[in-house]
Amino acid sequence: MGTAMVTSDEDPVPLATGPVAEVYASGTRVLKVFPGPLDRRTRARLEQEIAAWQGVPATAAVDGVEEMRDGRVVVRAELCPDSLVGRVRREGVLEADDVVDVAGRLGRALAAAHAAGLVHGGVTPGNVLFRASGEPVLADGGLVLRGAFPAEPSAGFAAPETVGDAVRDARTDLYGLGAVLFFACTGRAPYPARLGERPDEHVLRVLAEPVPEVDRPDVPASVREMVRTLLAKDPGDRVLADHRARVPVAEAKPEPKAEHGRLGLVVGIATALGLFAAAPFLLLRDTPPPPSPAAPTMGAAGIDRVEVSDGTDHVRLTWRGTPAGLVYLVVTAPEGRPLTKSAELSEPALDIPVEPGLRYCFEVQGTDGKQVYVSAPTGIRGATCAR
Incomplete structure (x- = not known):
């Protein structure tokens, strides 16, 4: 990494650059480097949140929080060799038995988290990982880092109230689980963007269109019904079989919504010398x-x-x-x-x-x-x- 760690590590190997953090592999751990520091109070809240997540089953273990010498915060966590996105991309949609396994394990993980008053805040296919044993786990749970380093939610996978009002709570986690299972069954988001569609048009469809169905007869009817229930527009209608009681809601403060630029079909491109021409339609x-x-x-x-x-x-x-x-x-x-x-x-x-x-x-x-x-x-x- 460009700036040395306060603690020594094996030479980190770059894995990915996400919307917020740079991700490195270091031995059997993954290092997630965020773009800035945390103040003392936020750091303390993060450490408390990480400790609370340690008791949640089927979640990727987090070892702790460190700092770069330039102050950037680093989260050290378990390194999982595969992800749901990678597996679907390589092999296609999951087999019915694997869908049932993912649904059961992640459902129990969220039930335990919500019972403890925790909110994941970003249940998406990108945060579903697989251990070397093949066990699916949820990664990157919690609201503290999402509040400190906000990123725009994906309209294709985020709950309507997250897309519309930046709400993140236990009920949006359940919607995220539904979206993950829909992706595992179909290989696409519940509401994928349409070609040539403006972002605001996409958001309106997420808010207004009927809940999509999983057209997979091989997937048990109970799982297909579970997906339909979790993708309900009304947050109060989203329930898990593991906890039919009212879902506790630990709401996050709405994040500032990023301004969407108007989606044009013509790509404007110019250098400081003015030598690049406007690109044609892409x-x-x-x-x-x-x-x-x-x-x-x-x-x-x-x-x-x-x-x-x-x-x-x-x-x-x-x-x-x-x-x-x-x-x-x-x-x-x-x-x-x-x-x-x-x-x-x-x-x-x-x-x-x-x-x-x-x-x-x-x-x-x-x-x-x-x-x-x-x-x-x-x-x-x-x-x-x-x-």
């Missing part, structure tokens, strides 16, 4: 586009061999640029989210944080100061991209 499509006419000079001739290595929550993008010495920008188009562009790059490679289960398109642009070159758009997770 779209996510359900079906392959019709054949395109031959690209003009300002096309993909100068940038090719674009390759994307898809990790759990990040991708590695590499390409070849000709002539040598080009300055690059990378345009990222997440499904149903605002388009983004990278900073200027001198090397033909970039690591990009991504959200599990979401489809993406990428486009590389480069210039030598006289000519602008644009790669063919490249997609992941089944996205078909067109300019």
Whole structure:
């Protein structure tokens, strides 16, 4: 890591860069490095919360909290070799028996947490891990770090009240469990973003559309009904078979909602020299586009061999640029989210944080100061991209 730890470790190996933390492997543990320090009171609350989670079954163990020498907070936890997102991506949807196992173990974990007055706050497929034994566990439980380092919730997996009002409580945890099981059964979010859909339109669908059904006859009817119940719009209708009594609610204070930029289809891109042209349309499509006419000079001739290595929550993008010495920008188009562009790059490679289960398109642009070159758009997770 760039700044030494206060305590000594085996050389940490980078694993991923998430929406908030950088994740490293160190021996049998994982180190999650957050972007800033915690004040004394927040640090004390975090340590109390971690201690309370130690008694919750089927959760990834957390050893404690440390600091980098520059003050950034580090959480040390159990390293699990696999995740639900990774398994579904490699092998497809879970078998019915595995869905039942995940439902039972995670349901009992949440029942125990809620009975103890704890809230996970981020039950998503990305936080369901598998130990070497194959046992599924919940990771990253708690509200303290989520309050200290807030991140925008995913409309595809978050409860309607989380998306609309930033509420995180025991009932939103139950919705998250329903979304996790829906993903395990189908390989997609309950409310995936539609191609070309603006973020505000996506949110409105989450708030208004009927609860989706799990169309898997091999999955027991009781589990399918459980998923339907957990995805209920009314938080009071979400119950687990393990605790039909009223779910205790330990609410978090609403987090400030990030401003959504208007999702345009045209990608604007410019360097300090003003040499990059506005990118053409970069779209996510359900079906392959019709054949395109031959690209003009300002096309993909100068940038090719674009390759994307898809990790759990990040991708590695590499390409070849000709002539040598080009300055690059990378345009990222997440499904149903605002388009983004990278900073200027001198090397033909970039690591990009991504959200599990979401489809993406990428486009590389480069210039030598006289000519602008644009790669063919490249997609992941089944996205078909067109300019």
